Amino acid sequence: MPDLELMTTDGCHLCEQAVSVLLAVLKPGDAEVDLVDIAFDDALMERYATRIPVIRAPASGQELNWPFDEVQFRAFLQGLADADAQGSYD
Structure with missing residues (x-):
């Protein structure tokens, strides 16, 4: 299970959209x-x-910048899983 960070701040309507994704x-x-x-x-x-x-994925430093949709987020997660399976980062 990857650890992720969502960089955000109060009152950010785009951040609310990202949470929905x-x-x-x-x-x-x-x-x-x-x-x-x-x-x-x-x-x-x-x-x-x-x-x-x-x-942001702290373990690898990979980031997914807004705007992103469900398909792009899934691809980001798959890339993290692939990198983890290959041992590309610790």
């Missing part, structure tokens, strides 16, 4: 998703302020 795709046990509010970290604000929502 995640909820439509993920089933219980598929992944653990942490919502990361970038407003509380200057480095995250600098990196993501104009890009949120962004889904």
